[in-house]
Amino acid sequence: MEKGKKAPKKTRNLEQSRKEILDAAFWEVFTRGFQGVSIDDIVKKTSMTKGAFYHQFPTKLDLGYALVDEVIKPMTYSRWIDPLKEYDNPLEGILLQIKKLIGKAAPQELRYGCPLNNLVQEMAPVDAGFKKRLQNALTYWIEGMDKELKRAQKEGFLRPDVNTRQVAHFVVMAHEGFYGMLKGLDDPKAFNALYDSLKRYFETLRA
Amino acid sequence: MEKGKKAPKKTRNLEQSRKEILDAAFWEVFTRGFQGVSIDDIVKKTSMTKGAFYHQFPTKLDLGYALVDEVIKPMTYSRWIDPLKEYDNPLEGILLQIKKLIGKAAPQELRYGCPLNNLVQEMAPVDAGFKKRLQNALTYWIEGMDKELKRAQKEGFLRPDVNTRQVAHFVVMAHEGFYGMLKGLDDPKAFNALYDSLKRYFETLRA
DNA sequence: TTTACAACATACTAAATAGTATGTTAAGGT
DNA sequence: ACCTTAACATACTATTTAGTATGTTGTAAA
Incomplete structure (x- = not known):
């Protein structure tokens, strides 16, 4: 077995997913503006799908x-x-x-x-x-x-x-x-x- | 006959229409951003229709x-x-x-x-x-x-x-x-x- | 007076968009 | 081992959007 770091090797992690979405969203919004970016754009820059997005954020x-x-x-x-x-x-x-x-x-x-x-x-x-x-x-x-x-x-x-x-x-x-x-x-x-x-x-x- | 001002009483006037569209567009864009405003929004603030708009401006x-x-x-x-x-x-x-x-x-x-x-x-x-x-x-x-x-x-x-x-x-x-x-x-x-x-x-x- | 075209109006379309409905599965508690 | 539910995935929808296609009419020149 490998020495696992602190982080548990979970495939599902609410916090981590939130961070990934926010990180992707930050760059898209930073470079193209909030109104110029679609949720689909953001999701595409992520390893997840729309379901994950709306699980975290009720609206844009x-x-x-x-x-x-x-x-x-x-x-x-x-x-x-x-x-x-x-x-x-x-x-x-x-x-x-x-x-x-x-x-x-x-x-x-x-x-x-x-x-x-x-x-x-x-x-x-x-x-x-x-x-x-x-x-x-x-x-x-x-x-x-x-x-x-x-x-x-x-x-x-x-x-x-x-x-x-x-x-x-x-x-x-x-x-x-x-x-x-x-x-x-x-x-x-x-x-x-x-x-x-x-x-x-x-x-x-x-x- | 009334004393017409300099302006001819035309019902169609390219320049005047352009100004009207630009004027409406200015306020919409000023208050809501360029990406936040639709062409239909702008046209609505005008006495004209979409046809007039696209006659003046090929694209947004x-x-x-x-x-x-x-x-x-x-x-x-x-x-x-x-x-x-x-x-x-x-x-x-x-x-x-x-x-x-x-x-x-x-x-x-x-x-x-x-x-x-x-x-x-x-x-x-x-x-x-x-x-x-x-x-x-x-x-x-x-x-x-x-x-x-x-x-x-x-x-x-x-x-x-x-x-x-x-x-x-x-x-x-x-x-x-x-x-x-x-x-x-x-x-x-x-x-x-x-x-x-x-x-x-x-x-x-x-x- | 007719004619030609510019200056519009109207109706439509394909794509994009925010959001929803309904699945599926990982994973922790018992 | 099973069960429940949170954490996602997938498929769909109604609306909005930029742009187009096709009319209609004022108007100025001949």
Whole structure:
């Protein structure tokens, strides 16, 4: 007998199947939009069939909601907030992280924009359930940013008179704006223009 | 006989019909997205029928292209660039225009975001024809902004060492970012946070 | 006044789509 | 060993959709 890992070798597993569906759905929706993707498309990218899909998600909207709550919200946080904790100076971390994840991203990746922002633009005005969850994910991001800015303030990297919440809003807005512009222009040089301007803004905040 | 205005009282008019269709399509697409709207939906909002539609536009994509070229591109320019010409100081004009068109906009208007940005986010990665035209509209906007910034520089309102093209990119990005954030958060207070930060950035540019 | 065609209207079609109805089988409890 | 049910698979349906085929009529030129 082989040394089985922790995972039991079951051929049926609700959680695992859910993850597989969400994973496939994420890419399809990310690249083609929620309204541009059909359930059959998603199922095809899966090892399962339609029965499994509807066993997990009663409707297409429920899938969308789960995508925001279970995939995009935590993904955004772990991509943009968690890494900041490694930096003594969060302000420096924010800029470096942007350069890393946007400035050095491959064009084929950049052309699809930001998973969260995409859904905000497409679905927030169309469906109230979406809006509520997207709002929640955005606020979660902003609050994480705010915490890091408060830390920067405490450590003396940020002027004590600046409103951190306000700056957090602006920084998240800039993330979305960066993605949006690069998606529309697909001109690699545009990143430098945007980055330099953001840096200039940051310099006004330094203690 | 009545004093006929210039317009001939024709019951059939290719140009006029085109405008009516584009006008209806603009609102439907603006509020529900290009992929979320059907041709039958658009036709219903019109005084005409499907025959008229397909007489003007061979496919749905052709309608989308015309929307960008003939409606959204000039509309964006006349909303954001033309008014700047009324100001001695374009920098002042940009901020005032943002306050006017975004800060004081009704929430039901704001929730639908920016017509150009919406299409960029939704269609640029999905269709090459869309991407090309959206890119063109964005560049047109940026170049208009650049011209105004150069004028500001000439008139001594803007530091001579700043790269106007770079700033133009950032300002247009901020427009899109503002719309995107407000669309996602629908918190009226968020505008002030963003506006104050943008203002702070502008102050670093003053001569 | 007639005629030709552009500018529409009407009726239809094939494909796609979200969702349902009804199976089948793995697997844990007894 | 058997039984129950959760976790799927398969087959089907009603509706929507982009697009087409085929009319009808205003209108401008001859």
